[in-house]
Amino acid sequence: MSTQPYAAEQPERSDIDRLQGAAVLEFGANWCGICAAAQPLISQALADKAGLRHIKVEDGSGRPLGRSFGVKLWPTLVFLQDGKEVARVVRPGSAQDVSDGLAKLTT
Template identity: 45%
Template sequence: MEESNREFDPDYSENLLTLEQLQEIKGNYLLEFGAPWCGHCQSAFSATEELLNETPDLKHIKIYDGKGKKLGRIFGVKLWPTFIFMKNNNEVARVVRPTNIQQLREIIKV
């Protein structure tokens, strides 16, 4: 599992992260489901980086999603990138294919 809370990680983790491992994470975190070749994911890159620079205590977990990847199906991910803000292991808000930083800021304010 690749987890960052101090700097932006540009790479999606291909490690097989399980739901049980996610449930062990304490506090708030931002899940990002996507793929490195996805144009929408690449477009969201700078907004994501900016958000994480503004909120250095927010854990960020990038998950490589795709066919046969169970975690994305568990979270109902259908389009990339999908960002899910988690608080105490509960989904609080999500945004799909954000086009600007304000859309990302909105989900972590909830």
């Protein structure tokens, strides 16, 4: 699930705000070593969440979606329930860090 690259094309913030149900919005960059190192941890935590929407967005200077969420470090995972942030994990160090964020979602 997390092995897909970060998408250069970003959804609009209004589209994110209108999402229904649970979703994980992940900010990072394809060239980011810390992001690459975190992917196995993220994949492990999401492994049994096949129906969960996981949106990977390339972030960087001048990228409005990341700025609207106040993203400063990568990877940043924003856990959303019906378009509202319910948890956030920045630079997860373990799969448990991601699972703790997932626990805030009702899937």
